Each structure stands twice: as C-alpha cells, then as structure tokens.
Amino acid sequence: MLAVTLTKPVCRLGISMAAVVLLTSACAVAPGMRMQTSRLQDTPDSSNASVSSGETRANTASEKADATSGTPEIAITELDAALISRLGQSRKQQQLELSQMLSGTPQAYVVGAGDVLQIVVWDHPELAAALGSSQTQSSARPADPLAGFVIDQNGDLTFPYAGTLHVAGLRTDEIRQSLSGALAKYFVKPQVTVRMASYRAHQVYVDGEVRSPGALALNDVPMTLYEAVSRVGGFSETADQSDLVLVRDGQSHRVNLTQMLDQGLSPSRLYLKAGDVLRVMSRDENDVYVMGEVNKPVSAIPRRTGRITLADALSQAGSVNASTADAAQMFVIRGSLTGEPQVFRLDGHSPVAMLLAKDFELQPKDVVYVDGSGLVRFNRVLSLLMPLISTGLTAGVIAK
Structure with missing residues (x-):
C-alpha cells in the first residue's frame, strides 16, 4: 500500500517535468513567421x-x-547613419551619370518619310501649281497633310524639272541646295525657298500615368522631357514622379525626377529623340x-x-x-x-x-x-498545448 502511495507523486512529478520540457522546447517550433x-562564421570572404x-x-x-x-x-x-549616407550618395551618383548620358546638344531637325515641304521657286509661279490645292478647315481631316510636297516612304522628294531626289535625313537648307543645283540646268540662278509645312516623320510616345497619353510629333524646336509631359497634360494623381522609364535604342533608363531636382539637376536638359518611349509609372506598381x-x-x-x-x-x-x-x-x-x-x-x-x-x-x-x-x-505554443493537456487530464480522471 505504501509503495502505491509513493508511486503516484513520482508519476505526477514526471508528467509535470515532461510538460515543462515540452513547452520550453516547443518554442523553437512555434507557429507563425519569424x-x-x-x-x-569568421571566413576571409565574409567581410x-x-x-x-x-x-x-x-x-x-x-x-x-x-x-x-x-x-x-x-x-x-x-542599419546605421553611415550606411544610409552611402546609399544616398550612390543614388545621387547614379542619377548624375544618367543625366549626363541623356542630356547633350540637341540635333537639328532632319526630314523623313511623311513630312510635308513647302517649296517656292521665285519668279516661276507656274511651279506653284505642283503644291496642290489648299485645304479648307472644314474639309481637312487630322491625318491629311497640308498642301505641299510630301516625302514618300522611300524618303524621296519629287519636284518639277528637278526629278526625284533622296532627301530623308537632310536639313531644309541642304534640300534647298540640292534643288537649286538640279534646277540650275533649266533656270538661270534659281532662287529656291524650302520650309516645313507639316512635321509628321518623327514622333515620341508618352504613356502611363499622364492625363492624355499619346504620340507627340517632333519639330525643329528640340523637345525636352518636361515639355513632353506638359504636352500630354501633366502627371496624373497616381503618377510616381520618381520613376519615369525612358526607352531608347532598345535600352530602358529609369529617371528619378525627384532625385534630380534635389541634386539641382535640371530635367529640362534631357532632350528626347525620335522613337523614344516615355512611360510614367504608377505609385501602385511601386x-x-x-x-x-x-x-x-x-x-x-x-x-x-x-x-x-x-x-x-x-x-x-x-x-x-x-x-x-x-x-x-x-x-x-x-x-x-x-x-x-x-x-x-x-x-x-x-x-x-x-x-x-x-x-x-x-x-x-x-x-x-x-x-x-x-x-x-511561448504564449502561442501554450495556447496550442493547453487544450491537449486538458484533454489528457480529463481522460485520466475518467479512466481513474
């Protein structure tokens, strides 16, 4: 009888110790993320x-x-102050290098396929008939060119007496010289004037978080990044002004306008080129x-x-x-x-x-x-184990 009495406290003590060990060890496998x-390790490469x-x-x-x-x-x-300073200096250096790469002296406008030229040969009004009839505002459609000489898809210009001249990639003054040389075979010292009537060959594309995304035609005034955004109505409410993606020649460049302004760099010196795609990212995407x-x-x-x-x-x-x-x-x-x-x-x-x-x-x-x-x-483990312990004690009482 005495042996039985001594065994029960020992069993209870063993169960209690086992529960404590289980609870403490279970903290290592507590549910949830951490x-x-x-x-x-102190290895040569770890530093x-x-x-x-x-x-x-x-x-x-x-x-x-x-x-x-x-x-x-x-x-x-x-994270410390030195690390934050180094990261900030790195961001500034990246934007400085990007600004230097994208900015530069803008190139003069060169004509291309679809452009319309206005050509006048002075003292020869009969050549003016080749311009075509002028359009009225009511009959003109947005896609229709103005009256003038349209450069075809091959980049060629056809003009009376001068024949067909390849003018794509030339400036208007260079076209004037070519025409004067060709007409000199039929006229004495021809006086030729060449002007742009319609710019349709070169465009840039602006989309994303702007008010009126679309294509913008380039003209003889170089277009800056600021002007392109202004022409499409400016940034929308959801635009991320620190993340503008400029795609040029198959490469993407991320422009941070906020960072540039903080550094005193003028985005108005970033000139766009024909074929550039400017996308303004949304804050929701970042x-x-x-x-x-x-x-x-x-x-x-x-x-x-x-x-x-x-x-x-x-x-x-x-x-x-x-x-x-x-x-x-x-x-x-x-x-x-x-x-x-x-x-x-x-x-x-x-x-x-x-x-x-x-x-x-x-x-x-x-x-x-x-x-x-x-x-x-520990509390989460305890909350999971307590129902199991209570169930075990209840089963023990019933069995007893």
Whole structure:
C-alpha cells in the first residue's frame, strides 16, 4: 500500500517535468513567421559580402539569415547613419551619370518619310501649281497633310524639272541646295525657298500615368522631357514622379525626377529623340509590403514624389504592435532570389532609431517584416498545448 502511495507523486512529478520540457522546447517550433538568424562564421570572404550592386559592402554584418531549401543564406546588414549616407550618395551618383548620358546638344531637325515641304521657286509661279490645292478647315481631316510636297516612304522628294531626289535625313537648307543645283540646268540662278509645312516623320510616345497619353510629333524646336509631359497634360494623381522609364535604342533608363531636382539637376536638359518611349509609372506598381507584428499589415504606397521611407511604411501599417513585436528585430528584405537579395535590420529599442527609419528610403517591392518577441511565441505554443493537456487530464480522471 505504501509503495502505491509513493508511486503516484513520482508519476505526477514526471508528467509535470515532461510538460515543462515540452513547452520550453516547443518554442523553437512555434507557429507563425519569424526570421531565423545565426552568427556569421569568421571566413576571409565574409567581410566582402556584397550588400548592393555598387552601393556598399556588408563588412559590418555579424549575422545571417539562415538558408532553407528554397532560399539562400544572406548576410544581415545593420542599419546605421553611415550606411544610409552611402546609399544616398550612390543614388545621387547614379542619377548624375544618367543625366549626363541623356542630356547633350540637341540635333537639328532632319526630314523623313511623311513630312510635308513647302517649296517656292521665285519668279516661276507656274511651279506653284505642283503644291496642290489648299485645304479648307472644314474639309481637312487630322491625318491629311497640308498642301505641299510630301516625302514618300522611300524618303524621296519629287519636284518639277528637278526629278526625284533622296532627301530623308537632310536639313531644309541642304534640300534647298540640292534643288537649286538640279534646277540650275533649266533656270538661270534659281532662287529656291524650302520650309516645313507639316512635321509628321518623327514622333515620341508618352504613356502611363499622364492625363492624355499619346504620340507627340517632333519639330525643329528640340523637345525636352518636361515639355513632353506638359504636352500630354501633366502627371496624373497616381503618377510616381520618381520613376519615369525612358526607352531608347532598345535600352530602358529609369529617371528619378525627384532625385534630380534635389541634386539641382535640371530635367529640362534631357532632350528626347525620335522613337523614344516615355512611360510614367504608377505609385501602385511601386508599393512595398509591411507584414509581421504590425497593427495593420498593408501594401504601403509611396508619396506623389515617389519617396517612401521605412518610417512611412510603418506609419501606413499603423506602427508596430507594442504588445507582440520585438523592436530589435525589424527587417527590410530587398532584391530577388535571381539577383542579389539583401537583408537590413534596424534595432528599434531606442526611439532615436526612428530617425534612421525616417531617412532610410525603401525601393519598390521591398518587404518590411517585424518579428515577434520570444514571449509571444511561448504564449502561442501554450495556447496550442493547453487544450491537449486538458484533454489528457480529463481522460485520466475518467479512466481513474
């Protein structure tokens, strides 16, 4: 009888200890998202891990995001004032180089297929009949050329006595010289005047978040980027002024008007060329994702200037959840798995850290993740195990 009495407390003690061990070990497999990190090994290559292409190096990274079967191992870079300054200088340098590449001395207008020329040979009014009858405003259609000599699709111009001349790629003064030389065979010192009657050969295309997207005809006055946007009615309410894509000669260039203006660079020096395509991106396409222990997970939208900082994104998400978030574990995940993914971490224990968050600019499609505290994970495990423990005790009482 005594042996039986001593066995029950021992069994209960064993069950209690097993439950404690189970609860403490279960924290490692608590449900929900969290960033698994570990210390970096001291290897010669670890100090040269790239943080971003041409921006800075993760030589201060002491931790890494652990690799899984579907994601690589990535060094974690701590956010500090020096890093933010280097990233800002890199953005400025990129826009400066882009501005220098796209700006330059504009070229004089050269005629092409579809252009209409007005040609006058003085003292020979009989040649004026070749211009054709002038159109009235009521009968003219938008696609109809004005009265004059139309350059055909081969770039050729046909004129009485002069015959057919290839003029595509020539300026009006060069065409005048060619005509004068050809007419000199039939007329004594012909006086020729060549003017543009209609510009139809060269166009640029503006679409995206502007009020009246469409094609714009180039003329003898060089068209700047600002003028092109103005001609289509300006930016719409949803336009991202920091993300204009200029496609030229098969290459895309991303123009940040906000950054250029901040640097004192004039976008009015960016001249468009024939065939350029200018697309104004939408702010909705350049959002960032805020998730984790925040009050309202959200897809944060940049301002009209296109600028969005880490503090802006957290503000749109209703700030971090004070009862569940670990302020020291705020991460920004950037880049794709096919390129150079990066992970930045901000220790937000001190309110001063929000000054860094205010200056750290996010890029489109960044992911802001706020990790949960260890106590929260423990409570979640406890809430899952308590029904099982209660069920077991109930079954034990019934069996007893």
